[in-house]
Amino acid sequence: MMKTTGCLLLLAFSAAQASAQAFIRMTQPGREQNAVTTARQYLVGSTCKGCSLTLNDTMAIVYGTGAFALPVNLSPGLNTYRLKATSTEGKSVEKTINFNYNVPETPLPVSTFNITDITTYPEGNLVLQSGDAIRLRVKALPGCIAKVGETLLYEQPQAMPGTYQGTYIVKPNDPLITGTGLRVTLRKDNQETSRITGSTFSMASSIPLVVKTVGSMPYLEFGLGEDRLGGARMTILDTAVLLNVTGKVGGDYRVQLANNVTAYIPSGQTALMPPGTFPPTSLTSSWRVWGDDKYDYVSVGLSAKLPYRTKQEINPARIVLDIFGATANTNWISQLQSVKEIKNAYYEQVSDDIFRVTIDLVHAQHWGYNVYYNGNNLVVRVKRQPATPSIKGLTITVDAGHGGSNPGAMGPTGATEKDLTLLIARELQDQLVDEGAKVIMTRMTDSYVDNTYRITSNRAKDPDLLVSIHLNSAGNPIDISGTSTFYKHIGFRPLSLAIYKRMLELGLKEYGNVGNFNFALNVPTEYPNVLVETLFLSNPSDEALVLDPGFRKQMAAKIVLGIKDFLAGAIK
Incomplete structure (x- = not known):
């Protein structure tokens, strides 16, 4: 295969930066006028290579790439910072950055007979059923009696005076749950006032x-x-799986999986079944x-497509599948000699409505599995381990994070994550191909590729491993x-840990091997996968490293070595 030359242009490097002409380009903050509420701020950006830089006439550090990252501690009110860059020819430019630091006011108790704020939990508009709980926190004048209907809200002794809390339990045919807000009343002496919650509350249909x-x-x-990655995901489901809805919170349905197990699903990922459809x-x-x-x-035979979840267990390696709403009526399990990775398959009825399938694996390493319906048969397809502990012959997906309209993080020089991940990914592709691997690239150009498409595309191509390349970023550069x-x-985890150990050999600071990560490309169970946050693009020293083609080549080589270490330890 023809080698890539690494000649993709990083947009951050303009002709102006390559020349000796003085300039100042800010990446943090993005504006000259800034209103802030924290005293610690940073001035981050770049100037020409070889330029000197002063901050309010004090010499500042400029990295070899032209990057700078300067901490400043603000005083209340207006803070003005003058940056001046001077080229080796003595030509200079200036830029002024203003921070207006407003110290947050200390909250004070309410001093008038009034309710100033009501917060309800769960937040948002709710569709409820009898027995559901609505938690309320109210800020009002201290020393009063606060109620929702006949439910008392108690003033909290450890909180700010006038903070009232309580839990309202929805009753059958509840007269207060009418599709509007709940009325909170406040009484003191002969005075009474009230306020309606911002969220609305409705009763779920009895059907x-x-x-x-x-x-x-x-x-x-x-x-x-x-968090920024969304909610913690329990499982990915097949299509046409039936779910019993018991309520709604904002745009999410609450679904009852079993007597003591609930979950939530975005309503846009569902379609209503006709009235009278039996709960699954x-x-x-x-x-x-x-x-x-x-x-x-x-393959487990069912009469309906029931919801399920799986988990991986180690020491010993097994796959555990819980099928919700299923009751055992299995009289035999036919096991054929054609299996090579499944050691045992058996079940237990862990509760009246949870049927658990346990699949013991022959080898200690999980190589992936997929769960799907074939008609009403729930199938677990288990991948076997590769024949030899060699990269040669494996199919490996290399994912260059971000791309197109999604630039990702930005470094002090203006270098973008999307450009650098593609350079690293293409270098990794070359080295893996040299080792005899077949490489699938999720993108080869500066193009936007949706994460859902990345996952479904890989599911169809069935790689042996996936490595997703990213660069991290932090507010503190x-x-x-x-x-x-x-x-x-x-x-x-073994794949991620093997690569992590090799990356640390580059002298990079340890930031951690992180588990239970909710990133979309870590969610699939079909193949071992890892997200590599190579370094922090926001840090000028780390950025200088990744801008060096030689260091990118070293990073790719360490990832390859990490994959080799993983294979050597995993294939027995």
């Missing part, structure tokens, strides 16, 4: 509401918590375990740096 999953990757979430339940029929020339299979690797499923 069972059943939905089915739609789309290519519907997923269940454990709860309503979110099924007896299990007899099932079988067999293999073909590539995979082993476990000076103190935070280093390398890290990420995995979600415990059975795939």
Whole structure:
């Protein structure tokens, strides 16, 4: 294969930067006028290579790439910072950055007979059923009596005076749950005032509401918590799986998987079933375990497409599949000698409505599995380990993070994550091909590729491994740096750990081998996968390293060595 030359242009490097002409380009903050509420701020950007830089007439550090990252501590009010860059020819330019630092006011108790704020949990508009709980926190005048209907809200002794909390339990045919907000009343002496909650509350229909999953990757979430990666995902489901809806929180349906197990699913990933559709339940029929020339299979017969979740266990290695709403009626399990990776397959009824399938594996390393429906048969397809501990002959997906309209992180010089991940990925592609691997690239150009498409495309191409290349970023560009690797499923940790150890040989600071990561490309169970956050693009020293083609080549080589280490330890 023809080698890539690394000649992709990094947009950050303009002709102006390559010349000796003085300039100042800011990446943080992005504006000259900034209103902030924290005293610690950073001035991050770049100037020409070889230029000197002063901050309010004090000499500042400029890295070899022209990058700078300067911490500043603000005083209340207006803070003005003058940056001056001077070229070796003595020509200079200046830029002024202003921070207006407003110290957050200390919250004070309410001083008038009033309710100033009501917060309800779960947040958002709710569709409820009898027995559901609505938690309320109210800020009002201290020393009063606060109620929702006849439910008392108690003033909290350890909180700010006038903070009232309580839990309202929804009753059958509740007269307060009418599709509008709840009224909170406040009484003191002969005075009374009230306020309506911003969120609305409705009763769920007495008719069972059943939905089915739609789309290519519907997923269940454990709860309503979110971070920048979304909520913690319980599992990805097949399409047309039936779910029993018991409520709604904002745009998410609450679904009852079992008597003591609930989950949430975005309503846009479902379609309503006709009224009268039975809530999903099924007896299990007899099932079988067999293999073909590539995979082993476990097929469990059901009468309806029930929801499920899986987890990987290690020491010993096994796959655990919980089928919700299923009751054992399996009288035999036919196991054929064509299996090569499945040691045992058996079940237990762990509760009235949870049927657990356990699949013991022959080898200690998980190589991936897929769960799907074939008619009403729930199938677990188990991948076998490669024949030899060699990269040669393996199919490896190399994913260059971000791309196109999604630039990712930006370094002090203006270098973007999307450009650098592609350069690293193409270098990794070359080295893997030299080792005899077949490489699948999720993108080869500066193009936007949706994460869902990346996952479904890889599912169809069935790689042996996936390595996703990224660069990290932090709000503190000076103190935070280093390398890290990420995995979600415990059975795939060895791959991430092997690469992490090799990356540390480059002298990069340790940032951690991170598990249970909710990143989209770590979610699939079909193949071992790892996210490599090579280093922190926000840090000028780390950025200088990744801008060096030689260092990118070294990083790719360490990833290859990490894969080799993983294979050597995993294939027995």
